[in-house]
Amino acid sequence: MTSPDYLSLDTLDLALAATLLLLNAGLSLALDLGVARRLLWAALRMVVQLGLLSLVLEQLFALTDPLWTGLAALVMILFAGREVTARQSRRLSGWWAYGLGTGTMAVVAGLITLFALSTQIGADPWYAPRYALPLLGMILGNTMTGVSLGLDTLATRADRERAAIEARLALGAPRLKALNHVLREALRAGLMQVVNAMSAIGLVSIPGMMTGQILAGAPPLEAVRYQILVMFLIAGATGLGTLGATTLGALRLTDKRHRLRLDRLRPGAP
Structure with missing residues (x-):
């Protein structure tokens, strides 16, 4: 019987690796860091989420249907938008808190993923979930981090530098220039x-x-080429996503009369 061309892991292998996590939890208890429970809960969530993901992906790979691939991508984007909102210490009020980051990521990550699938990757069909979903996940995950950091910095610094911004506006500077x-x-x-x-x-x-x-x-050279491609895609998506989200956020924090509207912010702790 021939062995598979990939390394296979069993439950014992994962259990051995999990002892390192238990070691960290023990250190947290010994040093009174207060993160042991959160660490173990996060690990449990990860295992359950990845286990469910494997079952879903098996079904999606077997179907190769654009409708189901699109639905899975939508779910990923919606959860990413929730993470963007949760990571901000100050965030916009109302539906803007969720809609701004989610909409920006949906447009940017979606377009760049389609660009890669139809050009460099050359997947056939282009919506094949085996290629589309992992690629979208890598691009979306990094864009999510960039957008959340950008929006959090925008809101925090606008609040901190309120006097300077309002002085620029009072002197006649357009709102984006005042927030430049x-x-x-x-x-x-x-x-x-x-x-x-x-x-x-x-x-x-x-x-x-x-x-x-x-x-x-x-081969290592082939692996390097794919990694370079992915990093270029991630960098492009993160830059465009952060630019779009922060620019729209700056417009939301001001109005058409060029006034600073910090009343549109609320504390971001969930």
Whole structure:
């Protein structure tokens, strides 16, 4: 009987790795860090979520139906929007708190994923869930982080620098120009995680996608090419997503009469 061309893990392998998590929980208890319960709960959620995901993906891969692929992508985007909202210490009030980040990510991550599937990846059909969903997940996850950091920085700094912004508005500056320095900081915050990730790849870390392909038997050069492609897609989506979200956020924090509207913010703790 021939062995599979990929490394297979059983329950015992995962249990051995889980002992490291239990070690961290023990350290938290010993040092009174207060994160042991959250750590174990997060690990349990991860296991359950990934287990359910594997069952869903098996069905989706067997169906290869554009409707089901689109529905799965929509669910991913909606959950990503929830995470963006939860990660902000100050956020917009009303439906804007959820709709702004979700809408921006849906447009940017969706278009860039379609671009990659129809050009570089060349999936046939283009909506094949085996290619579309993992690619969307990588792009969406990183765009989510950039958008949440950008919006959080925008709201926090606008509140902190209220006097300076209102002084610029009083002197006749258009609203986006009055918020220009805050927008720059928000964009920088959103892009920094991608910059750091690209700077460390190859010297400090071997990223997950490349590692998975190598463990599955792909030649290292081919794995590198795919990782470079993915990082370029992630960088583009994060930059465009953060730019779109923060610009729309800045417009929401002002009005057409060029007044600062911090009353449209509320505390972001869920």
